[in-house]
Amino acid sequence: MNWVEENKKKAGKTKVILIIISVLFVFFMLVFPLVSVIANSLKEGFGYYIQSLNTKYVKSALLVTLLATVIAVIVNTFFGLLAGWLLTKFSFKGKQVLATLIDIPFSISPVIAGLAFIMTFGRLGWANPILESINQALGTDIQIVFALPGVVLATIFVTFPFVSREIIPVLNTQGKDEEEAAALMGAGGFTIFRKITFPHIKWATIYGVILCTARALGEFGAVAALSKTRGKTFTLPLEIDALYLAGSSDSITAAFSVSSLLVIIAIIVLILRNFFEHSEKVKGEKKEG
C-alpha cells in the first residue's frame, strides 16, 4: 500500500468519525428535544391538543406574537436597508461607531434590553414625563411599559441587526462604482437604490427578513421584562412559560402543545430559507454559465 492510498484511508476514517460526532450532537441537542416537544404535546390525544390551543390566552398570545413580529420585521427591514446602504456607500465621521452600535443587540442579554426600556419609559424612567405630556396634550393614554408597544419595542430591539448584518457584507464586496456610474448618468438616490443597489442585495435581504422573523417569534427575555398581563400582552413564549409554571400535568401538556406551534412555524421558516438559498444558487449557476 503506498502512502497516497494510506492517506486516503486515513481521511476516510476522519470523515466517518466527524460524521458520527456531528450526527450524535445534532440528534441529542436538537432533534431529540424537539421531537419530544411534539410527542409530549400529543400525550393526551389530538383532541386535547387542539383544545389546549383553542383558549383565549393562546389566541391572544398568538396574535400578540404575530403583531410584534410583523412590526419588528417591517421596521428592521426598512432600517436595515437604510443602515446597510449608509454604512457601505457613504463615508462620514463616526461611521465605525455607528456600525458597532447597530450590533449591540447581538451582544447584550435581552433581559437587559427589557429592563433598559423600563428604565426609559417606565414610571421612573427619564422619558416618562415626555410620554405623559404627550398623552395629556392628545388626550390619549398611551403606555409603553407593560403594554403592547413595549412588547413591540422589545422585539424590534432584539432583532435590530439581522437585516443590516446580512446585506452589509454583500454591499461591501460590491463597491460603489455602479452607483457612481448611474449617478453620473443623472439617476437620483432612490432610482439608484431601486435599480442598481437593491438587485444586488435582494436575496440577502430576504434571508435577513427570515432570520429576523424567526428570532422575533421566539423572543422571550426582553419581552418577559416588559409584559406582565396574560391574555393581553403575553406572547407565545411567555404563554408557554406561564402554562408550564402552572405545574398541573394538564397545563404542562398544554405548554408543549403551544410550543409545538412555535416549532412548526420555525420549521416553515427553515424550509423557506432553504428554498431561497437553493433558488439563489441555481440562479447563480445559470449566470456563471
Added chain:
Amino acid sequence: MYVELKGINKNYGDYQATKDANFGIEKGSLVALLGPSGSGKTTILRMIAGLETPDSGDIIIDGKRVNDIAPADRGIGFVFQSYALFRYMTVYENIAFGLELKKVPKAKIKERVQELLELTSLKGLEDRYPNQLSGGQRQRVAFARALAPNPSLLLLDEPFAAIDAKVRQELRTWLRKMIYKVGITSIFVTHDQDEAVEVADQIIVTNKGRIEQIGSPLDIYKNPETPFVTEFIGQSSVIEDYHRFHGFEKGNYQGAVIRPEFVEVFKRDNREFNNYIDLSEEGEIIDILFRGNSLELTVDLHGVMITAHRSLERREVKVGEKVRVLIYRLFAFDEDRAYLLENENLKGRNINIDNLESYLYNEEYDFFVI
C-alpha cells in the same frame, strides 16, 4: 480650450492628492493623463467628472465653470477602470439606462442603442449579462454606455488595465479609431507610457499630485522638461557621475539619464567605429533580452549600468563579452529642469549614422517611437 483646470488643489485628509493643477485641452483632442500609480490621475479625472470636489480652483468645460454643476449635467461620459457595468442589467439595458433617465422616447432609445451596438461590434450580445461577456466586450459595453447620451467629453480611467496584453493592443487601436470617428474630446488615464504615446495626441504627465509636463508624445519624449519626466519616459538609466564619460564635462547637474537610443554598442574590431575607440567607454555585457525585433542589452560601464538596443542584423554578442560603448548624448538634470547634453568629442565629426540606433534622434530624420 475646451476643458480647463485652473489652480486645482485636492486633499484627502492631510494627504494632498492634487497640487495646483493647471492645464487646458483643445476641443476634439485625445489626451492621456500619464503617471505612476498614486500620482493623482484618477483624482483629476474624478474632479472633472464631478465625482470629487476640488478644495480650490476652477474647472471649466466649454467656457463654463462647472464646479457647482451636478455631475450628471456636465455632459460627460465616464468609463470606469473596472467598467462598473450594471451587473443585473443586460447589455441593452446598460446602454439604454442613461437615455431612459433622460426620458428619451422608447423608439429613439432603441435606435440609439442599435447604433451603438453596431459601432462597437456588439450586435447579437444585447441580451447577455455583463458576466457573460469577455473583458474586451465588457470594455466596449462600457464605452457604448458612456457614449449613449451623446456626451461632449469622454473620460476613461485606465480603459485597458483589466484586459490581457494581447487584446489590449487591439483595443488601443480600436479605441483611438472609435474616438476619432465619434469626434469626441477625450481624456484617458494610464500608467503605461507605451499606451499614452500610442493612443494620445497630447500627454499630461503627473507625479506626486503635480503636473510635470504637457505636450505631444514627441515633445514629451524629445524634450523632457523636468527630472521626473526625464527618468519616467523611455527606458532610462539614471547616473550620477555622468562626467566620467568621454565628451561630457561636469556641470551644475544632479545627475543624468542615458536612454538606449543615446548609445552605440560595438565590438572592438568594428571597422566603422575604428576612429572612435578612444572616445568610447569600455563595457561588459551583463544581460541580453530578446525583444522580438531587436536585442536589449544591459551593459556594465565600470559600475554604471546602461541599457542599449542592438539590431538582430548585426554580429552576435554574448553575455560576459567586452564591448565598446559610444555615448552620443544624455539628458542631465538639476533640481527642476532637464538639459540635453551632446558629446563634445563628437561635435563636428561625421559619423555614418545609418547603422545607428540613435538615428531616431537625428534632426534629418522623422522621429518615431514604437
